[in-house]
Amino acid sequence: MVDLVFEIGGPQGGGIESAGQIALRAFMLKGYRVYGTREYHSNIMGKHSYFNIRVREDRALAPNLPADIVVALDAESVFTHYNDVGEFLVYDTGVLSKDIDSIQSMSKYLKARVKEELDANGVPHTVEGVIKLLEKRGKRLVGVPLRSLLKTTAEKAGVSLVSISRAINTIGLAVGMSLIGVEVEKLQKAIELFFAGKQKVIKPNVIAAQVAYDYAKQNFGGIHREVIPDGPHINTDKPRLVVSGNDVVAMGKIAGGLRVQTYYPITPAADESLYLEKFEDFPLTPEAAEKLGLERGGIVVVQTEDEISALNMAIGASLAGARSATSTSGPGLSLMAEALGYAGIIEAPVVITLYMRGGPSTGMPTRNSQSDLFAALFQGHGDLPRIVIASGDHEEAFYDAIKALNWAEKYQTPVIHLLEKAIANAMKDIFNPDLSNVVIDRGKIEKNPPKPFPRFKYTEDGISPRAFLGDTVVWYTSNEHDQFGRRNEDPVERIKMQDKRLKKFETAAKEIPLEDKVTLYGDPDAKITIVGWGAVKGAALDAIDKLKEEGINANYLHIRMFMPFPSDYVKSVLEKAETVIGVEGNALAQAAQVIRMFTGFDIPHLVVKYTGRPIFVAELVESVKHILRTGDKKVVLSLGQ
Amino acid sequence: MGRDGAPAGTTEKKCKNCKYWRPHVFYEGIGVCTYKWPWKMTFEDDSCEHFEPIKIDKPGFYWCATCRTRVTPEDYMYHLAKGHRLYPMPYVEPEVKEELYSVE
Ligand SMILES: [Zn+2]
Numbered sequence: 001m002v003d004l005v006f007e008i009g010g011p012q013g014g015g016i017e018s019a020g021q022i023a024l025r026a027f028m029l030k031g032y033r034v035y036g037t038r039e040y041h042s043n044i045m046g047k048h049s050y051f052n053i054r055v056r057e058d059r060a061l062a063p064n065l066p067a068d069i070v071v072a073l074d075a076e077s078v079f080t081h082y083n084d085v086g087e088f089l090v091y092d093t094g095v096l097s098k099d100i101d102s103i104q105s106m107s108k109y110l111k112a113r114v115k116e117e118l119d120a121n122g123v124p125h126t127v128e129g130v131i132k133l134l135e136k137r138g139k140r141l142v143g144v145p146l147r148s149l150l151k152t153t154a155e156k157a158g159v160s161l162v163s164i165s166r167a168i169n170t171i172g173l174a175v176g177m178s179l180i181g182v183e184v185e186k187l188q189k190a191i192e193l194f195f196a197g198k199q200k201v202i203k204p205n206v207i208a209a210q211v212a213y214d215y216a217k218q219n220f221g222g223i224h225r226e227v228i229p230d231g232p233h234i235n236t237d238k239p240r241l242v243v244s245g246n247d248v249v250a251m252g253k254i255a256g257g258l259r260v261q262t263y264y265p266i267t268p269a270a271d272e273s274l275y276l277e278k279f280e281d282f283p284l285t286p287e288a289a290e291k292l293g294l295e296r297g298g299i300v301v302v303q304t305e306d307e308i309s310a311l312n313m314a315i316g317a318s319l320a321g322a323r324s325a326t327s328t329s330g331p332g333l334s335l336m337a338e339a340l341g342y343a344g345i346i347e348a349p350v351v352i353t354l355y356m357r358g359g360p361s362t363g364m365p366t367r368n369s370q371s372d373l374f375a376a377l378f379q380g381h382g383d384l385p386r387i388v389i390a391s392g393d394h395e396e397a398f399y400d401a402i403k404a405l406n407w408a409e410k411y412q413t414p415v416i417h418l419l420e421k422a423i424a425n426a427m428k429d430i431f432n433p434d435l436s437n438v439v440i441d442r443g444k445i446e447k448n449p450p451k452p453f454p455r456f457k458y459t460e461d462g463i464s465p466r467a468f469l470g471d472t473v474v475w476y477t478s479n480e481h482d483q484f485g486r487r488n489e490d491p492v493e494r495i496k497m498q499d500k501r502l503k504k505f506e507t508a509a510k511e512i513p514l515e516d517k518v519t520l521y522g523d524p525d526a527k528i529t530i531v532g533w534g535a536v537k538g539a540a541l542d543a544i545d546k547l548k549e550e551g552i553n554a555n556y557l558h559i560r561m562f563m564p565f566p567s568d569y570v571k572s573v574l575e576k577a578e579t580v581i582g583v584e585g586n587a588l589a590q591a592a593q594v595i596r597m598f599t600g601f602d603i604p605h606l607v608v609k610y611t612g613r614p615i616f617v618a619e620l621v622e623s624v625k626h627i628l629r630t631g632d633k634k635v636v637l638s639l640g641q
Numbered sequence: 642m643g644r645d646g647a648p649a650g651t652t653e654k655k656c657k658n659c660k661y662w663r664p665h666v667f668y669e670g671i672g673v674c675t676y677k678w679p680w681k682m683t684f685e686d687d688s689c690e691h692f693e694p695i696k697i698d699k700p701g702f703y704w705c706a707t708c709r710t711r712v713t714p715e716d717y718m719y720h721l722a723k724g725h726r727l728y729p730m731p732y733v734e735p736e737v738k739e740e741l742y743s744v745e
Contacts, residue, residue: 014740015740017740040742045741074668094670102707104707162680164732165737266745267745271743366742
């Protein structure tokens with residue numbers, strides 16, 4: 001079975017983004033599923049960035065290392081990724097003499113580690129030294145005379161080639177692709193797809209691809225890896241999209257009837273709102289137009305002055321009857337704490353999409369984490385329940401975005417939808433979403449509200465019918481109130497009102513089906529259970545497959561809803577297993593602590609990662625085996641640059 | 642001494658020493674000749690008849706191609722003294738913004 005990793009790295013802004021996007025499309029055209037993880041720096045231009053692309057037949061949901069092919073077209077990429085090389089390193093012969101100390105953009109800590117390893121192997125601190133080391137390790141080194149190929153490209157393109165970066169990346173990418181037998185036509189088609197409509201960009205890059213393929217064929221014809229065959233998804237009539245996690249949440253919100261999105265730009269959340277801005281005014285399909293009696297649809301997207309305003313404005317839109325949401329990351333959620341409490345006490349439906357990056361404080365804005373689970377569950381004062389969900393991949397994120405909007409309105413509560421940077425920025429292929437089962441459930445709405453209107457009426461399920469501002473007068477005070485919203489601190493009424501608000505979550509816990517809260521993957525009778533959430537899913541599903549190949553039978557318990565928490569089910573699964581291993585992307589093992597809080601079950605073994613990088617399949621497999629062998633309580637993962 | 646062992650301030654008639662040349666902001670040894678529009682990609686050791694030597698002789702903001710960073714009037718001498726290669730500015734492609742991630 002094809003399970004390939006293709007990695008390409010270079011200076012941020014220097015064409016890596018296009019190269020990665022083109023590579024994804026080329027592998028899709030070859031018939032494969034793809035998952036592209038992007039790593040980049042927060043101080044923008046010139047620092048090192050890279051794409052790790054996983055290529056599989058059935059499911060590509062997580063990054064992995066080592067990479068079958070590493071394309072490193074500057075010296076820094078060679079020094080940064082030589083330990084990632086599984087089989088091939090494609091490098092520029094023009095940088096062979098480059099010394100690691102002359103690279104100013106590289107971290108001194110990484111330099112020190114690399115120099116230590118080069119010294120231990122008796123090779124110089126140059127690219128040539130690294131090449132020698134990799135030769136000793138039996139890797140296959142593919143030197144490319146980049147400047148010469150670039151010159152040939154410029155001559156053949158017949159134009160003054162000033163879009164240099166992209167051509168350089170196309171050359172590197174093409175050499176890498178040729179080594180595994182992806183046809184040049186597929187790469188060229190991918191270039192056309194990615195740069196659609198930009199003929200001036202397409203032409204030189206299509207030529208660069210050909211020049212590089214011709215060079216590789218003449219020079220490396222004999223060192224071909226076994227070529228990858230056409231994948232199972234080649235030439236099918238099932239259309240696929242390639243989307244980021246940000247894109248797919250935005251798409252889910254559009255499908256889920258979002259009308260107002262507010263935001264203050266923050267990494268890695270802003271791209272979702274920028275995507276939504278493209279849909280401020282769009283034509284409806286004829287069927288939708290007829291059904292709604294409208295010709296056009298649209299979402300109001302507002303960039304506010306800060307996150308305090310973003311959540312308050314979304315609450316205002318919600319009270320006026322619009323489906324509303326906001327999108328942010330940890331530091332933004334901190335500012336939203338007060339408004340979150342307000343939404344809680346006035347029972348305003350609102351969705352907060354929370355993208356997790358490395359914290360606390362500004363932390364590592366462009367790096368991955370799962371460290372905002374506590375904040376999502378407990379931020380704000382008072383008895384303030386809310387619905388908290390976490391998506392495990394792009395497809396879950398699409399449908400969760402729709403469900404979050406429904407649950408917010410149905411249970412009249414803030415819903416916090418958690419996603420990691422690892423999903424937000426990763427590019428993945430998805431089949432066109434199935435919209436046939438998408439339901440927009442707006443909950444209890446009083447269309448002809450009396451005056452005065454008992455907005456907070458006591459009901460059996462705790463949910464009071466709401467009316468929109470403009471249809472009647474409602475007093476939405478942040479103070480405790482009576483059924484009509486009037487300030488009230490009567491002790492007996494306080495109990496009734498607080499219990500009514502809490503009752504909604506008992507109702508939600510009963511009504512929301514188990515499959516939206518938690519999923520057990522693999523053999524339900526396995527003696528080893530791995531517990532995780534969010535993007536751990538991708539690595540864990542691959543890990544249980546790999547472990548099975550080695551005779552270890554493990555299953556994976558994937559938690560998707562943290563509030564209300566599926567306590568009984570989770571407890572029953574964990575108690576049944578002989579060995580339970582919690583896996584998560586934070587230092588405190590936050591989910592493990594939440595599980596103990598809601599079930600009383602203490603997870604005995606933990607695998608955690610807080611380097612800011614995603615969990616790679618290989619390191620998860622190794623850590624599980626390590627725990628089974630040693631009984632260790634905790635393993636800290638650190639793979640990846 | 643220059644980066645490649647050539648004396649600093651050399652007038653060897655190559656693109657890398659020419660006032661019309663801008664080194665690529667990211668990739669070494671590659672640049673753009675700005676002698677006339679449209680500009681043309683050239684390599685550091687290329688040469689042509691329009692060569693005019695580059696002069697970095699007064700304080701100013703320069704691009705240090707060796708350090709791949711902008712240097713200020715206060716510290717440009719430090720880079721020159723170490724034999725670094727300074728230019729009035731690097732070549733930044735117009736589409737660089739399409740390749741960058743926004744970070745806030
Ligand atoms: Zn310098």
